[in-house]
Amino acid sequence: MKRRIFLKVFAAAAGWISVAKRSFAAVLPESSAVPGGIAIKHLGASVKPPRVELGGKRVLVAGDSTGWDAVVGISLKTKADTSININVAWPDGKDETLAIPVGNKDYATQELTVKPGQVNLSAENLARHRRESAHLRKIRSTYSEPLLGSLILVPPCEGRRSSSYGLRRVFNGESRNPHSGMDLAAPKGTPVLAAATGRVVDVGNYFFSGNIIIIDHGLGFLTLYAHLSEMDVAVGDAVQSGMPIGKVGATGRVTGPHLHFSVYLNAVPVDPALFLS
Numbered sequence: 001m002k003r004r005i006f007l008k009v010f011a012a013a014a015g016w017i018s019v020a021k022r023s024f025a026a027v028l029p030e031s032s033a034v035p036g037g038i039a040i041k042h043l044g045a046s047v048k049p050p051r052v053e054l055g056g057k058r059v060l061v062a063g064d065s066t067g068w069d070a071v072v073g074i075s076l077k078t079k080a081d082t083s084i085n086i087n088v089a090w091p092d093g094k095d096e097t098l099a100i101p102v103g104n105k106d107y108a109t110q111e112l113t114v115k116p117g118q119v120n121l122s123a124e125n126l127a128r129h130r131r132e133s134a135h136l137r138k139i140r141s142t143y144s145e146p147l148l149g150s151l152i153l154v155p156p157c158e159g160r161r162s163s164s165y166g167l168r169r170v171f172n173g174e175s176r177n178p179h180s181g182m183d184l185a186a187p188k189g190t191p192v193l194a195a196a197t198g199r200v201v202d203v204g205n206y207f208f209s210g211n212i213i214i215i216d217h218g219l220g221f222l223t224l225y226a227h228l229s230e231m232d233v234a235v236g237d238a239v240q241s242g243m244p245i246g247k248v249g250a251t252g253r254v255t256g257p258h259l260h261f262s263v264y265l266n267a268v269p270v271d272p273a274l275f276l277s
C-alpha cells in the first residue's frame with residue numbers, strides 16, 4: 001500500500017528570505033491525528049517556545065518566534081474518536097490545556113498459527129524480556145535539546161515493505177502487541193542507514209529485537225533499528241543522516257532477515273511512514 005506524503009512547509013509571509021532563515025524544523029511530517037499517528041497543533045507566537053507535555057512526557061515543539069507547532073505522538077492505545085489533552089506552559093507564565101481530537105484508523109489484522117511453545121516464553125526468557133522492556137522504556141523517554149536534524153527521514157535501508165506499522169497480530173487466537181514499526185525485507189548484510197542526524201543512545205542485544213541501535217534526534221524524537229547482523233556505532237556517537245550504522249540481519253525472534261524500523265515521539269512509537277519522504 002503506497003501513500004503519498006505531503007510535506008508541509010510553512011512559508012513566512014515576508015517572502016523567500018524569511019523562508020530561507022527558518023530552520024529545518026519548519027518542515028513538518030504529515031499530520032494524521034489517529035491512534036499511532038501524529039497531531040500537529042499550532043500554538044502561536046512567542047520569542048521562546050512554550051513547554052508542552054502529554055501525560056507527563058515532553059512533546060516536540062518546532063518552529064520559531066513567528067509561530068510554534070506541537071508535533072504530538074499519539075499512542076496506538078489511545079481510544080479512537082476521542083481527544084487527548086496537551087499542557088502548554090508559555091514563557092510568560094501562562095498555562096493552558098488544549099484538546100486535540102483523535103480520529104479512527106483501521107489497522108490490518110494478521111492471524112498466525114505457531115507451535116504452542118513459541119507463543120509463551122519460558123520463565124527465564126520472560127525475566128530477561130521484562131528487564132529489557134524496563135531498560136528500553138527508559139531509553140524511549142530520552143528528551144534532549146536541541147533538535148539535531150530534520151523531522152523528515154531518509155529510508156533506513158533499501159528493501160520491500162513487508163509489514164506496516166499498527167498491524168494487529170493474533171497468535172493461535174491470542175492477541176499480541178500490535179506492530180510498533182515498519183519492516184523492510186532485505187538480504188542479510190544490506191547497509192542500514194541513520195534516518196536522520198542524531199546521537200546514538202542505545203546499542204545492544206535483546207530477546208525479541210535482536211541487535212538494535214537507537215538514535216536520539218532531539219526533543220524526544222528517536223529512531224530504532226532492529227534485528228541487525230552488524231552494529232557499527234557505539235553509544236554516544238554522533239551520526240549524520242544517511243550514514244551507514246549497521247547491516248540487516250535476522251537476530252532476535254524473526255523468521256527471516258529484515259530491518260524493523262520504529263519512530264518514537266514523546267516516548268510512544270508512531271507510524272514511520274508519516275516521516276518518510
Ligand SMILES: [Zn+2]
Pocket residue numbers: 163179181182183259260261
Ligand atoms: Zn517489525
